[in-house]
Amino acid sequence: MALEKTVDFGKVQDIDVLNLSSLEKRAAKVIGKGEFGYIEEGSDDEYTKKHNTAAFNEVHLLPRVLQNVEEPDQSTEFLGNELASPLLAAPIAGNTLAHESGEIGLAKGTKEAGIMMAQSTFASKTIAETAAISDGAPYMFQLYMxxxxxxxxxxxxxxxxxxxxxxxxTADSTLGGYREADIINNYHLKGKIANLDGYNTGKKGVGAGSLFAESMQSLNLDLIEKLGSYSGLPIIVKGIQHPLDADNAIKAGAAAVYVSNHGGRQLDGAPASIEVLPAIARTVDHRVPIIFDSGVRRGTHVLKALALGADLIGVGRPFSYGLALGGWKGVQAVAEHLKMEINIAMQLTGSRTIEDVKKIQISSDLKF
Amino acid sequence: MALEKTVDFGKVQDIDVLNLSSLEKRAAKVIGKGEFGYIEEGSDDEYTKKHNTAAFNEVHLLPRVLQNVEEPDQSTEFLGNELASPLLAAPIAGNTLAHESGEIGLAKGTKEAGIMMAQSTFASKTIAETAAISDGAPYMFQLYMxxxxxxxxxxxxxxxxxxxxxxxxTADSTLGGYREADIINNYHLKGKIANLDGYNTGKKGVGAGSLFAESMQSLNLDLIEKLGSYSGLPIIVKGIQHPLDADNAIKAGAAAVYVSNHGGRQLDGAPASIEVLPAIARTVDHRVPIIFDSGVRRGTHVLKALALGADLIGVGRPFSYGLALGGWKGVQAVAEHLKMEINIAMQLTGSRTIEDVKKIQISSDLKF
Amino acid sequence: MALEKTVDFGKVQDIDVLNLSSLEKRAAKVIGKGEFGYIEEGSDDEYTKKHNTAAFNEVHLLPRVLQNVEEPDQSTEFLGNELASPLLAAPIAGNTLAHESGEIGLAKGTKEAGIMMAQSTFASKTIAETAAISDGAPYMFQLYMxxxxxxxxxxxxxxxxxxxxxxxxTADSTLGGYREADIINNYHLKGKIANLDGYNTGKKGVGAGSLFAESMQSLNLDLIEKLGSYSGLPIIVKGIQHPLDADNAIKAGAAAVYVSNHGGRQLDGAPASIEVLPAIARTVDHRVPIIFDSGVRRGTHVLKALALGADLIGVGRPFSYGLALGGWKGVQAVAEHLKMEINIAMQLTGSRTIEDVKKIQISSDLKF
Amino acid sequence: MALEKTVDFGKVQDIDVLNLSSLEKRAAKVIGKGEFGYIEEGSDDEYTKKHNTAAFNEVHLLPRVLQNVEEPDQSTEFLGNELASPLLAAPIAGNTLAHESGEIGLAKGTKEAGIMMAQSTFASKTIAETAAISDGAPYMFQLYMxxxxxxxxxxxxxxxxxxxxxxxxTADSTLGGYREADIINNYHLKGKIANLDGYNTGKKGVGAGSLFAESMQSLNLDLIEKLGSYSGLPIIVKGIQHPLDADNAIKAGAAAVYVSNHGGRQLDGAPASIEVLPAIARTVDHRVPIIFDSGVRRGTHVLKALALGADLIGVGRPFSYGLALGGWKGVQAVAEHLKMEINIAMQLTGSRTIEDVKKIQISSDLKF
Structure with missing residues (x-):
């Protein structure tokens, strides 16, 4: 960790987290209007974005009592990583929009919290810069092909x-969703794509705005084998919302399925992510683990997604807001708050372990 | 096109289209209050009008990934017409209420966008005037019998x-719905029915206000044969909301079925148009094509209607608002905006062609 | 009608009726606060009152086209009475709270409109006074036992x-619902019970406030036979919301079943009246006619209730508001407005007669 | 009762009760902000707290008529206690937060009203102080183990x-729910735990804030036998929301099952308490009685819970508000108001007795 001492993490401070949703308004005051709009917005009418969180209310956790539970243990394992909690800081482009430390702040905060982090191709810091902080802590890389x-x-x-x-x-973003805040704010994603700098193309400093221009639009199942074969790393397909795509991806060699609608930023009119999870989990049937994101704001949301079949739960914007407000300490504070809520929810559902959480009964069939 | 050069299209300008719904407020500022009320209103409590658009939220498109799609192609064919997109400027009476160019502006705008247009019997311009602009571009005539x-x-x-x-x-308007804005505004549809001018009855300049007085109220299935036989043209029945009426119309010789509740302007308390589409499509079973309108405001709405069985999607008021704001360029801008949204939605649902769109799975059965 | 000339109908004037719901605010300005509260309020949280009208939105009429309908005929027959429309001015206590003419204004207005009227035991005018105006027009008497x-x-x-x-x-009001407006307004129903005056008890001028004190609380099925036997008149049971009660009443000799929850004034938490109608209609199975009220505010509501099994449709508060605003002409105007809306709805559903309306299909089973 | 004369009940006054919900705002003016927040709040987003009451609207009571009911009798029996009504003042910690008389005010008010009271381990008054007032009236003790x-x-x-x-x-509170009002108000539960004073531990005056620190977190089914065996008293398990827990508790010797989600103060995202009652009642199948609480604010709510299988209905916060506003007279006034609403609802559902109420039909299956 000698390295860290020489690293500038920018302005870092402790933050209070009342709850994840409340961070949005506070972050709006410290992030530029255009940048904030870019981070916060969903596509079109934001139906899917809003529905992502609202749909959790249709899933009821059935509490259990007298289960002899004390100090639940939320630690878990994902692809060989020991995690303090089944949480992932979901990949987000250009984190310097939120805070000068960008991905290195995220890496430090998630490492301190003992949770997984994923870095985007369109990160503001290079993979190497981030890895220097991450330094063996749970880390994944998100590829825009x-x-x-x-x-x-x-x-x-x-x-x-x-x-x-x-x-x-990333399979669900072969082009960008239609997001109106950027048009209203006349905002074009600023900042360079750091990961281009190290690559000898003369494209150094290419703006993030050209991100889809640099990406392959026409993706197919063969990429899973191609990427895995070259890298020797497990390949996870992100943006799956249809059971058939989950099945196809697994058969093509995917090491995990990532259920997500990109936080409602892509196809508006898609179902809430939590709505498609049960059918996908039935299809996956434990052949590979499932990552889930989109709309998670509460510890009980984490439990609901786990109970409906997910193994690792991604949270996106709230980590950006935590980063904006407190640098890496803000990131850690968001994770710790969520862990606290998860702990209470585990205790009240009689769950000693994450495996117990996965067996919690959902009450949809208990109506009158 | 020599003709066009001599035509006066009125005030024409480029307009920005953030989305179709946002045009309403802007148009309200350039259209007279009574005229705007007449265009915008639905009948009674406007339940059906509002429900038309809201009900699209109950239909979820299931995105697909890794489908090898690049630059989707939304061109299609309808009754022998090549269309750049499966869009129709639905027939609306008296377009000079919105803009001095009326139907000739609509004809020019839709022709430029490569989509279908339909002209109403109660148009502000004669069929011949409109045809001079349309000039072979996709065009249909809507008959109030x-x-x-x-x-x-x-x-x-x-x-x-x-x-x-x-x-x-037009089968669903044997009399007008009860629309309260007209009463509140003490508004009576102004302007002459241009198509009467060329007919030697001495009724030239009859006001549009007498439109139902001039129309036959008691319509029946025999008209399909009678009109088709005289004109030699395909006859489409508009305003179908019951599977039995679709079946009857086809058996009586209809060349297409037009599912619509007149944008919620007729029977309030009728279902949303999108709600009746699936049952009608099952009954029609590809014997004839299906036109659909009422409530369409987004590219995803177009995809939802196609996925539920429609072949051509009508949009009404937004074209009037585009016309009001920019003349024919406003009409074209509305169409281009919708095509842009359709393009994104096709890409994100893994649809290369309109035929692919028709196979998109609707997620109603994926709930918990 | 010589008599009428000598009758004082109080202040009478033509009124405009935009729609039935809009009358409430206007009437609130001419009726005293306490009196208006008494007329308008529902019980407890007014859930059932509000749900009565809102639940009509869950019933969709399926329009029909090309049915050869012109000038629909809404005349009907009820218990031997020819009616211009299947409408009933539902019985309401103390109509002088709304207008000085009370029940004689109601009798005149409904007679002019050709619809049925019902007079309450707790009317502000005697049966004889009202009958002098009604004079053979369709009339029923509502008994609080x-x-x-x-x-x-x-x-x-x-x-x-x-x-x-x-x-x-009246079977659903063996005591009054808990209505909070009366308590907030410290309002006690004023005015005498006119029908006591002619009865030699020395109770002349007994206040309407004691109305439940004067009424029998414990009612049973034997009353139907007892009342019918003494009076020689058909006995209708009002306030039925359970199929079993409908069956019991018919077996005990009831000439008709009156489905109602008293406009949401009695048991809050009861279903909307329109929600219980289908099950009751299935049980009644045409053995006797069905009267329906509670929440009707639109012509389409009348059609929905007819389509779900009712034969005569009661409207309550709107007639009081019409009476308040225009005396008997206000009552007639309300009826005429409703007839106009019914006429449009009949035309647009392809209904020539009320018998056709009863066959309109409800779209609940057409959802995706 | 000689004792009572010497007891100081603090400020006591008659209060008007319009309805139970309306007491909240009034109480907020006489209770300290932090204390009020602690009493009123639910956990997290308060979804379950709000849903508890709202879900009653999904349960419709079907009124009955001509059932020969007069002056319904709502008296009942619970574990050998004769009760004037099937009501329980549900256990609440630290009642001196609301009113100086605390539990002795509650004991006096409930005794006067003839209903059951339950005292919390974390009461502000000792068991002996409360018992001196209760003095043989229906009383239960709630144990935080x-x-x-x-x-x-x-x-x-x-x-x-x-x-x-x-x-x-108490089985559902092995730790406290996450309640944000306390954090916003920086409120820590004040006052001592009176019941510690009489116990020779030197912990006299331990603050209620340490209440979970003093309680056992890991509870199991064996406690039922252990507690019953030592005390010779029936043991009731509170906080049951899963049919399996009800079954387990009964098999382990529980004398009754207490269905509750702690008024939405524990696991947010749990179903409304009324939603789980039917499934639990089916499982319990009359082996033991069922207590129900969470969200009850109306007499009709009491009837709905009884009709769905409960035997005794708890009400929590409204009694605290009544206590705050009028001391023991406020408590009694709340009970009397509820009895009045229950009386009306029983009459209008044709229920002579509480046993009749339990047979009221719920209308869920009467929809179109």
Missing amino acids: PKDWGYCKYLLDEARNAQASAIIL | PKDWGYCKYLLDEARNAQASAIIL | PKDWGYCKYLLDEARNAQASAIIL | PKDWGYCKYLLDEARNAQASAIIL
Whole structure:
């Protein structure tokens, strides 16, 4: 950790977290209007974005009593990583929009909290910079498939060097959703794509705004084998919302399925992510683990997703807001708050372990 | 197109379209209060009008990934017309209420966008005036069945001369819905019915206000044969909301079924148009194509209607608002915006073609 | 009608009726606060009152087209009365709270409109006074069963003399619902019970406030036979919300079943009246006609209730508001407005007659 | 009752009760902000707290008529106690937060109203102080299982001396729910735990804030036998929301099952208490009686819970608010108001007795 001492994490401070949702308003005051709009917005009418969180209310956890539970243990394992809690800081582009420390702040905060982090291709810091902080802590790399195979290989090499546990292939964003806040704010994603700097193309400093221009639009199942074969790393497919796509991905070699609608930023009118999880989990049937994100704001949401079949739960925007408010300490505070809520919810559902949580009964069939 | 050069399209300008719904407020500022009320209102409590759009939220598109899609192709064919997109500017009476160019602005805008247009019997411009602009572009004529068979024949002759692809027989408006804005505004539909001018009845300049007085109230299935036989054109029945009526119309010779509740302007308390589409599509079972309108405001709405069985999707008021704001360029801008949203939605649902869109799975059965 | 000339109908004027719901606010300005509260309020949280009207939105009428309908005929017959429309001015206590003419204004207005009226035991005018105006027009008498059989016989005699078509036995109000507006307003129902004046008890001028004190609380099925036998008139049981009660009442001799929850004034937490109608209609199975009220505010509501099994549709508060605003002309205006809405709805559902309306299909089973 | 004369009940006054919900705002003015927040709040987003009451609207009571009911009798029996109504003042910690008289005010008010009361381990008054007022009236003691078995025995001895009808073992609160009002208000539960004073531990005056520190977190089914065996009293398990827990508790010797989600103060995201009642009642199948609480604010709610299988209905916060506003007279006024609403609802559902109420039909299956 000698390295860390020389690293500038920017302005770092302790923050109070009343709850995850309450961070949004506070972060809006410290992030620029255009940047905040870019982070916060969903696509079109934001139906899917809002529905992601609201739909958790349709899933009721049935509490259990007299189960002899004391100090529940929320530690778990994911692809060989020991985690203090089944939480993932979901990959987000350009974290310097929120805070000068960007991904290195995220890496430090999640490492301190003992949870998984994923870094985006479009990160503000290079893989190597982030890995220097992460330093063996649970880490994955999210790939927006480049058009340029040489650049792709460079990214995979860097990810392997960074001890990434897996490559997350982004499959739901072959183009960007229609997000109106950017148009209203006349906002174009600023900042360079750091990961291009190390690659010898002369494209150094290419703006993040051209991100889809640099990415391959037409993706297919063969990529799973191709990426896995080159990198030697497990390949996870992100953005799965249809049981058939989950099945196809597993048959094509995916090491995990990542259920997500990109936090409602892509296809508006898609179901809430939690609504598609049960059908996908039935199809996956424990062949590979399932990552889940989109709309998670409470410890009980984490339990609901686990009870409906997920193994690792991603949270996105709230970590950006925590980062904006307190640097890496803000990130850690968000994780610790969530762990506290998870602990209470485990105790009140009579769950000693995460395996117990996965057996919690959902009450949909208890109506009158 | 020499003709067009001599035509006065009124005030024409480029407009920004953030989304279709946002045009309403802007248009309200440039259209007279009474005229705007007439265009915007639904009947009674506007339950059906509001429900038309809201009900789309109950239909979830299931996104697909890794489908090898790049640059989806939304072109399609309808009754022999090549269309750049499965879109129809649904027939609306008296378009000069919105903009001085009326139907000739609509004709120009839709032609430029490569989509279908339909002209109402109660248009502000004659069929011939509109046809001069349309000039072979996809065009249909909507008939409010006149009491006077001579006048009906005159309209059919004009429509045939205008190269209409079909006659749309309006079946759901044998009288007008109860619309309160007109009463509150003390508004009576102004402007003459242009199509009466060319007909030698001495009724030239009859006000649009007398439109139902001039129309036949008691319609029946025999009209399909009668109109088709005289005109030699395909006859489409508009306003179908019951599977039995769809079946009857097809058996009586209809070339297509037009599912619509008139944008919620007729029977309030009728289901949302999208709610009746699946049952009608099952009954039609591909014997004839299906046109659908009422409540469409988003590209995803277009996909949902296609996925539930429609072939051509009508949009009404937003084209009037586009016309009001920018003349024919406003009409084109509305169409282009919708095409952009359709393109994104096709990409994100893994749809290369409109035929693929029709196979998108709706998620109603994926709930917990 | 010579009599009418000598009758004082109080202040009478033409009123505009935009729709039935809009009358409430206008009437609140001309009726005293306490009196208005008494008329308008529902019991407890007013859940059932509000749900009565809202639940109509869950019933969708399926429009029909090309049915050869012109000028629908909404005339009907009920217990031997020819009615211009299947409408009933539902019985309401103390109509002078709304307008000085009270029940004689109601009688005049409903007679002019050709619809049925029902007079309450707790009317502000005597049966004889009302009958002098009604004069053979469709009329029923609503009985709050008195404790005093002599008084009951007197009321039945008066009703028979008034040519009442039936006696409506109020069964759902053996005590009053808990209505908070009266407590907030410190309001006690004022005015005398006119029908006591003609009965030789020395109770002349007894306040309406003691109305439940004068009424029998413990009612049973034997009353139907007892009342019918004495009066020779058909007995209708009002306030039925359970299929079993409908069956019991018919087996005990009831001439009709009156489905109602008293406009949400009695048991809050009861279903919307329209929700219980289908099950009751299935049980009644055309053995006797069905009257329906509670929540009806639109012509389409009338059609929905008819389509779900009712034969005569009661409207309550809106007639009081019409009476308050225009005297008997206000009552007539409310009826005429509703007839206009019914006419449009019949045309748009392809219904030539009320019998056709009863066959309209409800769309509950057409959802995705 | 000689004792009572010497007791100081603090400020006592008659209060008007419009309805139970309306007491909240009034009480907020006389209770300190932090104290009020502690009493009023639910956990997390308060979804379950709000849903507890809202879900009653999904249960419709079907009124019955002509059932020969007069002056319904709501008296009932519970574990050998004659009650004027099937009501329980549910156990609440630290009642001096609301009013200086605390539990002795509650004991006096409930005794006057003839209903059951339950005292919390964390009461502001000792069991003996409360018993001196209760003096043989229906009374139960709610146990938060102490870590110290000696202290537990002391509490059980005191409860037996107080003639407690049963010990209610709190099973759903092995730690506190996450309640944000306390954090916002920086509020820590004040006041001592009176019941510690009489126990010779040197812990006299331990603050209620340490209440979970003093309680056993890991509870199991064996406690039922252990507590019953030592105390000789019936043991009731409180906080049951899963049919399996009900079954387990009965098999382990529980004398009754207490269905509750702690008024939405524990696991947010749990179902409304009324939603789980039917399934639990089916499982219990009359082997033991069922107590129900959470969300009850109306007489009709009491009837709904009884109709769905409960035997005794707890009400919590409204009694605290009544206590705050009028001391013991406020408590009695709340009970009397509820009895009045129950009386009306029984009459209007044709229920002569509580046994009749349990047979009321719920209308869920009467929808279209």
